[in-house]
Amino acid sequence: MWYNGYISVGYPNSGFGVLIMRVAFDQIEIEVNYLGYVAPKPGWFIAAHSHQQYEMHFITKGKGINKFESGQIEFYKNVVYMAPPGEVHEQFSDLQDPMEIFFMPFSIMGLKKDLPRIYAPFPLIQNELQTIRQLQENLGALNIFHVQMRLIELIWKIISPSLEQEKTEEHRGSPHTASVYTSSQQIVEQAIVYIHNHKLENPGIEEIAAVCHISSRQLSRVFTQAMHSTIHAFIQHERYLWACRELLQTHKPIEEISEELHLGSKQYFSSWFKSFSLKSPMVYRNDNYG
Structure with a gap:
C-alpha cells in the first residue's frame, strides 16, 4: 500500500465496526467511514439505495443477487463488488444458501475521474474480515488502529489497478x-x-x-x-x-x-x-x- 502525508482516525461510539480513517498517498486520499456487516440469514434483502461515496461489498458466505438500474449480477463467496457513487442498487440473499456481506462506504479525493464499477473474485478475504470483526469487538484502540489499517489495505489492493491506470496516464x-x-x-x-x-x-x-x-x-x-x-x-x-x-x-x-x-x-x-x-x-x- 502506497501512502504518505497523514493518517487520521476517529472512533465514534456507534456500535460494531464504526470507524473513520483517512489515508493520504501521493495526490490521492482515501477516507473510510465505517465497516458494516449483514449476517447470513435466509431471504434477507436491502432495499434500493445509493451513496454519494463508493461502496465496497465483500461477500464471504453464501450467494445472492445485486440489482442495479441497468441489470443484475450474482453475488457468491469471495466476490468483491464496488458500486460507484450515485449507483442505485439493492441486494437479495438466497433462501437456501444465505449470503454474508461486509460492506464499506469510502471516498477517494484527488481523482481526475470516477473509478468504474468493480466486480471480481478476490480470495482470502473471509478469514481476514472475520478476524478484523472479532478483533474490533475485543481489542483496545491501539490494536484496532492496526486492524483498521488492514481494511484500508484491502481496499487499496482492489482499487489499485484502476488507480495505476490513472497514474500511468498522468x-x-x-x-x-x-x-x-x-x-x-x-x-x-x-x-x-x-x-x-x-x-x-x-x-x-x-x-x-x-x-x-x-x-x-x-x-x-x-x-x-x-x-x-x-x-x-x-x-x-x-x-x-x-x-x-x-x-x-x-x-x-x-x-x-x-x-x-x-x-x-x-x-x-x-x-x-x-x-x-x-x-x-x-x-x-x-x-x-x-
Missing part, C-alpha cells in the same frame, strides 16, 4: 517513473502474500527476498517505504493477529498455539504475546470469554 511521457511505481507495488504485494501464507513459520527477510527475486536490503527499503513498518514488525503483527484469532475462536491449549507459531515454550509465548497486548494469553482469553 505520468505519460515519463515511463521510468510509472515502471518503478508498478514494480515496487508488485514486490510489496508479493511479499505480503508470502508472509500471509507462511506467517506461522516466521519467515526471515532473506527468505522473502528470494521469493521476490530481489536483495534483502532492497526489499527492506521498498517494504518500509510502502507500509511505514519494517518487514519484521509486519510479520510479528501478522502472527499476533493469528494468535488472537486462535485464542478467541478456538479452544486450543495455549501450548498448542505456541507450537504452531514455533515459539517454543509456553512461557516464551506468553512474554511475546504480552509485548503486543499487555496481557498474557490466558488473561486475554479469560477476559473475553469469562
Whole structure:
C-alpha cells in the first residue's frame, strides 16, 4: 500500500465496526467511514439505495443477487463488488444458501475521474474480515488502529489497478517513473502474500527476498517505504493477529498455539504475546470469554 502525508482516525461510539480513517498517498486520499456487516440469514434483502461515496461489498458466505438500474449480477463467496457513487442498487440473499456481506462506504479525493464499477473474485478475504470483526469487538484502540489499517489495505489492493491506470496516464511521457511505481507495488504485494501464507513459520527477510527475486536490503527499503513498518514488525503483527484469532475462536491449549507459531515454550509465548497486548494469553482469553 502506497501512502504518505497523514493518517487520521476517529472512533465514534456507534456500535460494531464504526470507524473513520483517512489515508493520504501521493495526490490521492482515501477516507473510510465505517465497516458494516449483514449476517447470513435466509431471504434477507436491502432495499434500493445509493451513496454519494463508493461502496465496497465483500461477500464471504453464501450467494445472492445485486440489482442495479441497468441489470443484475450474482453475488457468491469471495466476490468483491464496488458500486460507484450515485449507483442505485439493492441486494437479495438466497433462501437456501444465505449470503454474508461486509460492506464499506469510502471516498477517494484527488481523482481526475470516477473509478468504474468493480466486480471480481478476490480470495482470502473471509478469514481476514472475520478476524478484523472479532478483533474490533475485543481489542483496545491501539490494536484496532492496526486492524483498521488492514481494511484500508484491502481496499487499496482492489482499487489499485484502476488507480495505476490513472497514474500511468498522468505520468505519460515519463515511463521510468510509472515502471518503478508498478514494480515496487508488485514486490510489496508479493511479499505480503508470502508472509500471509507462511506467517506461522516466521519467515526471515532473506527468505522473502528470494521469493521476490530481489536483495534483502532492497526489499527492506521498498517494504518500509510502502507500509511505514519494517518487514519484521509486519510479520510479528501478522502472527499476533493469528494468535488472537486462535485464542478467541478456538479452544486450543495455549501450548498448542505456541507450537504452531514455533515459539517454543509456553512461557516464551506468553512474554511475546504480552509485548503486543499487555496481557498474557490466558488473561486475554479469560477476559473475553469469562
